[in-house]
Amino acid sequence: MFDNLLLRILLLILLGAGLWVLAPFWSALFWAAVLAFASWPLMRWLTRLLGGREALAAGLLTALWIVLVALPLLWLGFSVVDQLRAGVELIKNLQVSGLPPPPTWLARTPLIGDRLIGWWYSADQQGVAFFASLKPYMGEMGNWVLARSAKVAAGMFELVLSLVLIFFFYRDGLRLERFALQMLERLIGGRAEHYMGLIAGTVQRVVNGVIGTAAAQAVLACIGFLIAGVPGALLLGLLTFACSLLMFPPLIWGPATAWLFFQGNYGYGVFLGIWGFFVISGVDNILKPYLISRGGNLPLVVVLLGVLGGLLSFGFIGLFLGPVLLAVVYNLVTDWIESPKRLQPPGGQDGGPRQG
Structure with missing residues (x-):
């Protein structure tokens, strides 16, 4: 038994050393x-x-x-x-x-x-x-x-x-998936596949929300640039997509608006400023929560708190980490609450027929 304990301590030390080596990356x-x-x-x-x-x-x-x-x-x-x-x-x-x-x-x-x-x-x-x-x-x-x-x-x-x-x-994606599933099975047993699916679904919805919102903002920005006559509208639309992933699309449409005013196109400058503030940047507040919460069993408030709390706690990476962590915690608590109901036999506490 002492040898097993020593072996586990050694494995934990090696695991910590490996994580320390990977920490910068x-x-x-x-x-x-x-x-x-x-x-x-x-x-x-x-x-x-x-x-x-x-x-x-x-x-x-x-x-x-x-x-x-x-x-x-x-x-x-x-x-x-x-x-x-x-x-x-x-x-x-x-x-x-x-x-x-x-x-x-x-x-x-x-x-x-x-x-x-x-x-x-x-x-x-x-x-x-x-x-x-x-x-x-x-x-x-x-x-x-x-x-x-x-x-x-x-x-x-x-x-x-x-x-x-x-x-x-x-x-090596498939091998990594099998490795992660085996680790979860060692930790939590038969519910490992359920939580793998939960994490995968949450990450997929968050990714769809972020990339889908960035694509929508890029298309709307390109339309605004074309209407206002800004040169290089397609390239600016692609840059808007990249900046939307960083959650800062005004980095593109803001200078374009200033350029229109500098050129004396005040009408188009006012149009692009309003279009950028209310349409390009405003769609983020509507489309992203909808895409993230769509198709899942999580309440929308959990998703929103996960996104906002993750951003405040971890930075841009928290946009993905926050909803995933809250989703896992929410489902763990839900499973814990419902576990007595699953374990209880249909006929009553002792498995026999209920007495009238």
Whole structure:
């Protein structure tokens, strides 16, 4: 018995050491697992199409994810860096030569055009004092931008790593499923398959909600860009999809609205601002809860609390973790409450006929 206890302690130590080694990569592993799970029907179809060659199907799907997700996000990241560099150069030029002449569209602004021109010249005259007052904060601003740039770079590395790991989740998905089921059977016995289905269904609904909402926002954004005459509407729609996955679609339609005002298209600028705020961003509050709760036996309030609580507790990953954890807890409590009813024989406590 002492040998068995020692062996279990040793196994726990080895398990802890293994988790410690994997700790820096848990986020990338999580995203790779979620993406592979969400697109698993496509993996099954492509494997059948290729005659059962799982490795080839996994490689093709991994390449597809890189083209659809990694390349647009990398392009967006480099564009942001270029804009930051241009902003720094603009501030330096303003410190030396002041503001340029006011744009002609500023004077044509209804009702407040003359006042805006006056503010422009006033800001130009007071620019030296203004930049002198900002100088003590420029170092802090530079440090803040540097820290955020480091986080963006770390996020890009994590994204690339997750897209590399997704290949192995595709190739070994069935073996990983059997391994997880065997572990659950060791822990909770005969109810393991029930909870595997519960977790799989919850993750599938959350993934459908997130990706479905992002796709709807991308389509609505593309329609708005086409109506307003914004160039590159299709590309901006794809970028809106990527930003919707990060839950920040205004990062795309907001600058597009500002560009329309800068071009003097005030009507289309007002339209795109209203369309973006109420339609593109507003659909998230309606479509996502519906898609997540559809087809499940969970109350909608549990799903909403799981989504919001997961986001507040774990960040964007909590969007998936929160509903799954609450779903498992909810069903565990429900099973615990109903377990006496399942164990009780139909005829009464002792199995015999009820007495009248």
